[in-house]
Amino acid sequence: QAVVTQEPSLTVSPGGTVTLTCGSNTGAVTGGHSPFWFQQKPGQVPRTLIYDTSNKYSWTPARFSGSLLGGKAALTLSGAQPEDEADYYCLISYGGGRVFGGGTKLTVL
């Protein structure tokens, strides 16, 4: 099965901007891979933030946005808040299957 790669950890200052990426060992990630992004805070159930590259849910804070960047899926957080400190996972579609990335631990410090 494919391998999906994410930065293991990133740090952002409060109010700052950070971009998390999601790559594939099979080549460039495109819209056809229908990337999803999830947030999971310690001890909590994951929450879906983004679907199909850039679409948000009613509960997705406006400061989060999804895109494709340099052959990868990307999640950009603009104006980081302390409550954004969490693990973030992407999910990529390969034909019938879907594979999660290993997750990025985001620290707001």
Next chain:
Amino acid sequence: EVQVMESGGGVVQPGGSLRLSCAVSGFTFSSYWMSWVRQAPGKGLELVAKINEDGSEKYYVDSVKGRFTISRDNAKNSLYLQMNSLRAEDTAVYYCLSERGGYWGQGTLVTVSS
């Protein structure tokens, strides 16, 4: 209000079986692909199985093929995961997920141990 509720987890010996259930309300269950996602203690997320709207298409991660079976009953707004020949590495919290709907259950813990 959307509700997604898993049940059926517990402690089972290696080689044993469990059947997980997921009861859904508050959205049109029959319109969505549904998935089972698991998370081993201290680890990341893994999509175990998914099923299309009418149950005619199914996908399994390689590690559970031949052991796990996903199914659904749209009349009962319910999703199931039959898990056979369980192994220690199947120990995890299992979540029910409507991907595009964005809805997650609270999870049910499966522990495989002798």
